[in-house]
Amino acid sequence: MSECVFCDIIEGKAPASFVYRDELVSAFMDIQPVNPGHVLVIPNKHAAYLKDLHPEVGAQMFRMGQKIAASLRKSGVKCEGINLFVADGAVAGQQIFHVHLHVLPRFAGDGFGFKRWSGSIPTPPRRELDDMAEIIKNKVSF
Numbered sequence: 001m002s003e004c005v006f007c008d009i010i011e012g013k014a015p016a017s018f019v020y021r022d023e024l025v026s027a028f029m030d031i032q033p034v035n036p037g038h039v040l041v042i043p044n045k046h047a048a049y050l051k052d053l054h055p056e057v058g059a060q061m062f063r064m065g066q067k068i069a070a071s072l073r074k075s076g077v078k079c080e081g082i083n084l085f086v087a088d089g090a091v092a093g094q095q096i097f098h099v100h101l102h103v104l105p106r107f108a109g110d111g112f113g114f115k116r117w118s119g120s121i122p123t124p125p126r127r128e129l130d131d132m133a134e135i136i137k138n139k140v141s142f
Contacts, residue, residue, distance in 0.1 A: 006042050006098035019068060024060045027068055030102070034112045037077035037105040039068050048097040050088045061101045068103045079105035 008014035009028065016028040019039055030038040041061045047053040053061075062084070069082045083104040087093035106112065 004046060004096070004098050006096060006100065007046050010042075010044050019071075020064055022060070024057050025064055027064055027103075034102075035078070035105050035107070035110055037072050037075065037079060039072075039103040041065050041068065041101040041103060043099055047099045050086065050099060053099050058099075061099075065101050065103050072103070072105050077105055078107050080108060081106040 002008055002011075002013070005014055009016045010026060016026075018026060018028045020027040020041075021044075024044060025041055026044055027039050027041040030040050041064050043053060043057045043061065045054075045057070047057070050058070065084050069084070072079045072082060083102070083106055085102040085104060086099065087095075088099075104112070
């Protein structure tokens with residue numbers, strides 16, 4: 001087996017319960033699901049971080065995430081809502097360094113969620129937001 005479990009899955013060296021496969025992406029059941037029906041969508045070609053991911057492959061990942069989300073709602077799996085989630089980097093919660101999109105069926109009281117720090121969060125001044133937008137915009141390659 002290689003150092004990347006997702007590459008091993010794509011190569012047939014590790015087991016997976018596939019939901020979908022095409023030439024760009026694969027989708028399979030998460031073995032540590034947040035809730036039943038938790039699916040991962042991954043690029044077939046290794047990409048550790050979003051910056052390494054070809055844009056068309058990323059687009060296909062999200063197209064499949066949307067389709068799987070719609071399927072979950074029709075499946076009978078307990079699903080009152082859905083989160084699509086990508087962690088990019090260890091501090092963002094990424095544990096397997098092969099890009100993956102979580103498709104998470106959600107329901108009231110499931111215990112999963114994102115927490116913000118306690119206390120009120122002031123709205124930054126518009127000028128501060130505009131300045132940050134300009135900095136980011138100047139680094140984007142369109």
